[in-house]
Amino acid sequence: xxxxxxxxxxxxxxxxxxxxxxxxxxxxxxxxxxxxxxxxxxxxxxxxxxxxxxxxxxxxxxxxxxxxxxxxxxxxxxxxxxxxxxxxxxxxxxxxxxxxxxxxxxxxxxxxxxxxxxxxxxxxxxxxxxxxxxxxxxxxxxxxxxxxxxxxxxxxxxxxxxxxxxxxxxxxxxxxxxxxxxxxxxxxxxxxxxxxxxxxxxxxxxxxxxxxxxxxxxxxxxxxxxxxxxxxxxxxxxxxxxxxxxxxxxxxxxxxxxxxxxxxxxxxxxxxxxxxxxxxxxxxxxxxxxxxxxxxxxxxxxxxxxxxxxxxxxxxxxxxxxxxxxxxxxxxxxxxxxxxxxxxxxxxxxxxxxxxxxxxxxxxxxxxxxxx
Amino acid sequence: xxxxxxxxxxxxxxxxxxxxxxxxxxxxxxxxxxxxxxxxxxxxxxxxxxxxxxxxxxxxxxxxxxxxxxxxxxxxxxxxxxxxxxxxxxxxxxxxxxxxxxxxxxxxxxxxxxxxxxxxxxxxxxxxxxxxxxxxxxxxxxxxxxxxxxxxxxxxxx
Amino acid sequence: xxxxxxxxxxxxxxxxxxxxxxxxxxxxxxxxxxxxxxxxxxxxxxxxxxxxxxxxxxxxxxxxxxxxxxxxxxxxxxxxxxxxxxxxxxxxxxxxxxxxxxxxxxxxxxxxxxxxxxxxxxxxxxxxxxxxxxxxxxxxxxxxxxxxxxxxxxxxxxxxxxxxxxxxxxxxxxxxxxxxxxxxxxxxxxxxxxxxxxxxxxxxxxxxxxxxxxxxxxxxxxxxxxxxxxxxxxxxxxxxxxxxxxxxxxxxxxxxxxxxxxxxxxxxxxxxxxxxxxxxxxxxxxxxxxxxxxxxxxxxxxxxxxxxxxxxxxxxxxxxxxxxxxxxxx
Numbered sequence: 001x002x003x004x005x006x007x008x009x010x011x012x013x014x015x016x017x018x019x020x021x022x023x024x025x026x027x028x029x030x031x032x033x034x035x036x037x038x039x040x041x042x043x044x045x046x047x048x049x050x051x052x053x054x055x056x057x058x059x060x061x062x063x064x065x066x067x068x069x070x071x072x073x074x075x076x077x078x079x080x081x082x083x084x085x086x087x088x089x090x091x092x093x094x095x096x097x098x099x100x101x102x103x104x105x106x107x108x109x110x111x112x113x114x115x116x117x118x119x120x121x122x123x124x125x126x127x128x129x130x131x132x133x134x135x136x137x138x139x140x141x142x143x144x145x146x147x148x149x150x151x152x153x154x155x156x157x158x159x160x161x162x163x164x165x166x167x168x169x170x171x172x173x174x175x176x177x178x179x180x181x182x183x184x185x186x187x188x189x190x191x192x193x194x195x196x197x198x199x200x201x202x203x204x205x206x207x208x209x210x211x212x213x214x215x216x217x218x219x220x221x222x223x224x225x226x227x228x229x230x231x232x233x234x235x236x237x238x239x240x241x242x243x244x245x246x247x248x249x250x251x252x253x254x255x256x257x258x259x260x261x262x263x264x265x266x267x268x269x270x271x272x273x274x275x276x277x278x279x280x281x282x283x284x285x286x287x288x289x290x291x292x293x294x295x296x297x298x299x300x301x302x303x304x305x306x307x308x309x310x311x312x313x314x315x316x317x318x319x320x321x322x323x324x325x326x327x328x329x330x331x332x333x334x335x336x337x338x339x340x341x342x343x344x345x346x347x348x349x350x351x352x353x354x355x356x357x358x359x360x361x362x363x364x365x366x367x368x369x370x371x372x
Numbered sequence: 373x374x375x376x377x378x379x380x381x382x383x384x385x386x387x388x389x390x391x392x393x394x395x396x397x398x399x400x401x402x403x404x405x406x407x408x409x410x411x412x413x414x415x416x417x418x419x420x421x422x423x424x425x426x427x428x429x430x431x432x433x434x435x436x437x438x439x440x441x442x443x444x445x446x447x448x449x450x451x452x453x454x455x456x457x458x459x460x461x462x463x464x465x466x467x468x469x470x471x472x473x474x475x476x477x478x479x480x481x482x483x484x485x486x487x488x489x490x491x492x493x494x495x496x497x498x499x500x501x502x503x504x505x506x507x508x509x510x511x512x513x514x515x516x517x518x519x520x521x522x523x524x525x526x527x528x529x530x
Numbered sequence: 531x532x533x534x535x536x537x538x539x540x541x542x543x544x545x546x547x548x549x550x551x552x553x554x555x556x557x558x559x560x561x562x563x564x565x566x567x568x569x570x571x572x573x574x575x576x577x578x579x580x581x582x583x584x585x586x587x588x589x590x591x592x593x594x595x596x597x598x599x600x601x602x603x604x605x606x607x608x609x610x611x612x613x614x615x616x617x618x619x620x621x622x623x624x625x626x627x628x629x630x631x632x633x634x635x636x637x638x639x640x641x642x643x644x645x646x647x648x649x650x651x652x653x654x655x656x657x658x659x660x661x662x663x664x665x666x667x668x669x670x671x672x673x674x675x676x677x678x679x680x681x682x683x684x685x686x687x688x689x690x691x692x693x694x695x696x697x698x699x700x701x702x703x704x705x706x707x708x709x710x711x712x713x714x715x716x717x718x719x720x721x722x723x724x725x726x727x728x729x730x731x732x733x734x735x736x737x738x739x740x741x742x743x744x745x746x747x748x749x750x751x752x753x754x755x756x757x758x759x760x761x762x763x764x765x766x767x768x769x770x771x772x773x774x775x776x777x778x779x780x781x782x783x784x785x786x787x788x789x790x791x792x793x794x795x796x797x798x799x800x801x802x803x804x805x806x807x808x809x810x811x812x813x814x815x816x817x818x819x820x821x822x823x824x825x826x827x828x829x830x831x832x833x834x835x836x837x838x839x840x841x842x843x844x845x846x847x848x849x850x851x852x853x854x855x856x857x858x859x860x
Contacts, residue, residue: 023739064448065450128740128825129731130823130824132561135562136561149419150421151422153499159487162490199391201732204830205824354828355827357740396818399556399559399560405564406562
């Protein structure tokens with residue numbers, strides 16, 4: 001029987017390759033796993049299967065153009081990525097988006113976060129073998145996408161944020177439809193609890209699986225719900241408020257569990273917080289321009305600018321170096337998934353194969369964001 | 373000890389039955405089905421009015437468009453999916469003027485980012501709602517947006 | 531005898547078509563979808579279209595596979611699952627093979643299926659297949675015990691291993707009503723353990739698509755893969771038929787003591803309808819499990835058997851024995 005050159009090591013470890021084509025890796029992530037029976041001895045993530053050199057591409061695109069490329073990084077938080085780029089350019093220009101634009105941006109960002117967490121919930125259920133939850137979550141996600149489609153023109157890669165504000169004003173139906181979506185989410189939220197959260201099989205699959213301590217989470221650079229589940233306070237919306245988040249009332253969800261179950265609960269609670277944020281804004285969108293006036297060709301002054309935002313998965317940093325020209329001299333993205341992925345080998349040590357799937361599900365990796 | 377053992381069993385069974393109740397509810401309530409039967413509902417399917425399906429150039433009944441050929445869209449397109457080819461056109465007053473000959477749109481490269489529509493100073497191009505773009509050969513995805521024999525609308529250039 | 535056999539084979543294949551359609555529709559309705567609705571009326575011929583597609587697909591055999599075992603494994607799976615159909619009583623006095631150790635025969639044959647799975651997993655020379663096959667070994671060996679013990683509780687009450695005797699013993703009431711709580715417990719244990727035995731979700735660890743990309747049948751394609759599906763559905767039918775025969779009275783109509791008129795109406799319904807009604811009810815419940823629950827982990831699966839199902843069924847057998855000796859059942 002031939003199982004490949006190095007299928008079994010000298011120590012008797014069984015080596016399997018999870019990915020790049022595998023149902024549970026949500027894309028082209030490649031995990032090399034050293035197994036002892038079902039127990040994982042070592043995990044080694046291999047990257048680069050979907051590298052599209054977005055950073056290098058951004059260096060040849062103008063400050064208006066490079067915003068849209070970032071939709072393709074973390075495609076589930078496309079709005080928030082775009083917002084980060086727009087904010088970085090605004091920082092360089094030393095302008096601020098108009099109050100109306102800020103409110104619209106925050107609503108859109110939180111809707112994106114809701115949609116993203118719903119997709120995560122759907123896929124977490126799917127990864128652990130329950131197919132049905134997927135469809136329940138997608139019902140609500142579709143409603144959010146319809147709102148996006150109506151106002152932004154696209155469902156997933158919206159490209160709605162421009163430096164100085166948003167691309168066009170909200171659709172006349174926007175407020176009513178957002179309220180309908182929020183009502184639908186709140187009405188159906190108990191179903192999420194019934195079919196997955198309360199389910200004893202699901203709980204046992206997640207509890208005490210993939211533990212990572214607070215210290216480890218900090219040293220691996222985890223951000224977002226992954227770190228907050230270990231008790232690291234890292235919500236950029238609270239720590240470095242942008243686009244008027246400081247005027248809003250919301251809680252930073254923290255848990256001290258550190259395991260997959262804590263990560264699950266943090267995300268579930270964040271969904272309700274997002275609903276809460278949108279509810280504060282939806283009736284109070286200020287009147288005025290939807291975008292600040294900017295020149296047709298934007299040129300940033302010499303210098304470097306860094307802007308961080310909280311995407312659905314953690315901290316996204318945009319680092320722009322400008323030499324005064326119309327295109328960035330250097331552009332770098334600090335993507336949340338790359339740092340979160342680096343913690344997976346630590347979490348998965350000593351777990352079972354099924355646990356690795358649960359860990360990847362709750363860390364919620366988006367592979368194009370890792371490679372960029 | 374024994375109480376805990378049976379307690380876990382009963383709470384487990386209860387949680388499983390809660391889930392089964394939910395799926396059972398949807399099994400018996402078929403009106404909750406959310407599937408859209410797409411090719412069958414073509415007649416009633418209405419896309420959102422801002423939906424970005426493709427770039428189109430509206431022509432009026434006199435076969436006139438609004439494109440002056442300023443190339444703003446071509447410059448602002450991040451993917452190079454727009455190419456404008458010019459010609460010299462004899463005007464009624466005898467002068468020759470630069471006018472667009474073909475407005476080439478590469479649908480296969482377009483990401484529907486809407487930047488060209490935003491950049492256009494004369495509102496000559498808009499986003500269309502058609503999304504059924506499948507063709508059998510790649511060459512059909514290269515489109516010419518200005519219709520043959522079309523002219524620039526009067527009064528746009530000023 | 532040969533004609534009966536051929537009829538049975540055709541019946542089983544048609545039954546699998548129906549079960550495939552039923553599974554898709556059940557799944558779709560639970561998932562607020564429509565399910566297959568293109569081929570034939572309400573999509574009922576979809577499964578035929580799929581079979582035709584699988585027939586014409588290349589039955590690829592991997593280069594490094596053990597070709598003999600690789601091709602033998604699907605055959606063993608189908609044969610073992612079909613063998614277990616023999617002693618099942620489909621209707622009143624309609625039984626292919628009235629063997630006097632029917633219960634023993636069925637439980638012996640149904641545990642043979644694991645050999646096919648192990649063979650498929652080993653000969654594919656695929657790492658995922660191997661892990662899936664080893665999991666199935668551990669799983670079926672342990673769940674065999676609970677199934678045996680819950681069957682024994684009825685055998686104790688009837689005093690016979692013959693399936694037809696067990697059906698006739700329920701003429702005055704099904705065991706699930708006559709046998710008080712211990713029989714209900716063993717019915718529940720039987721359903722859980724047989725779901726695990728036939729490798730269906732939430733116990734489908736041998737396939738475990740999200741973990742092992744298909745488990746033991748990762749490398750199979752075309753008709754060989756279809757044979758695994760066939761055996762899966764036949765197994766589903768068999769465990770449901772056994773559960774219906776043993777606990778729910780097989781083809782026996784539903785009678786309530788004292789209500790003569792009601793009992794007469796029940797007798798008018800043909801016995802085969804009673805049998806298939808009960809069987810499909812249990813099939814539906816097992817499908818309901820599949821489309822509701824997430825999958826267990828391998829160690830939790832074994833914990834469930836060795837820490838919960840097995841001790842409970844052992845105590846349960848003790849209670850049933852006490853009940854049988856004291857004559858407390860109806």
